[in-house]
Amino acid sequence: MTAAAPAQPAAASSQEERILDAALVCIARWGLTKTGLDDVAREAGVSRATVYRAFPGGKDAVTEAVARTELARFFAAVGGQLAAADTLEDALTSGITEAGARIASHGALRTVVSFEPEEILPLLAFGRMDQVLAVCTAFAAPHLARFLDQATAAQVAEWAARVVVSYSSWPSVDVDLTDERSVRRLVRQLFLPALATSGSTP
Numbered sequence: 001m002t003a004a005a006p007a008q009p010a011a012a013s014s015q016e017e018r019i020l021d022a023a024l025v026c027i028a029r030w031g032l033t034k035t036g037l038d039d040v041a042r043e044a045g046v047s048r049a050t051v052y053r054a055f056p057g058g059k060d061a062v063t064e065a066v067a068r069t070e071l072a073r074f075f076a077a078v079g080g081q082l083a084a085a086d087t088l089e090d091a092l093t094s095g096i097t098e099a100g101a102r103i104a105s106h107g108a109l110r111t112v113v114s115f116e117p118e119e120i121l122p123l124l125a126f127g128r129m130d131q132v133l134a135v136c137t138a139f140a141a142p143h144l145a146r147f148l149d150q151a152t153a154a155q156v157a158e159w160a161a162r163v164v165v166s167y168s169s170w171p172s173v174d175v176d177l178t179d180e181r182s183v184r185r186l187v188r189q190l191f192l193p194a195l196a197t198s199g200s201t202p
Helices: 014-030 037-044 048-054 059-084 088-105 107-115 126-144 150-169 180-198
Strands: none
Touching (some): 014 048, 014 059, 014 107, 059 126, 088 180, 126 150
16 A cells, blocks of 8 residues: 655644644753653643643643644655756755755754654664655655656655665765755765666656
8 A cells, every 4th residue: 555645734723833842842852751741831831731721632642743743844845845846856956955954953853863762763663664765755756756757756756765764864974964065966976877777867
């Protein structure tokens, strides 16, 4: 079964957004396991009861909503870059750079990766990693299909997703996903020659 791209979450109220943004601040500061509802409520400037009313499931509900919202923001930003590109090279370069920069600058994510890797690493192992790649591929492939046939677009989208996951998880001195020039060099050295050899470049 083909994985679908993540759906946009329902629009949050300004109070819910404030609570979710406060949760991100707290997670970046203390990590996921040490962040409690009292911390989130204090950071958001609301009562604990207000947090419960907005997210009846408590901390688990807040955490799930944070993850959905941040994924939606991530895909919206990357999608904007892909949609604005005029060439395949530009699409790959801008999409990978946007993804790499957002991952690198995400304070909450970096704290969890650094101090609570057990919360993230299961997503990068075996079948769970396949799910992550499937979602990313389903999202990016339609954008790349403007320049490639559908089958090749899906393959390139998965390849790009693997590049982002790999270099974000295990940084290299040779490739900086936050630097457009570095990413463009990678695209020109790896992606475009492979596509030219296969006869898939437009």
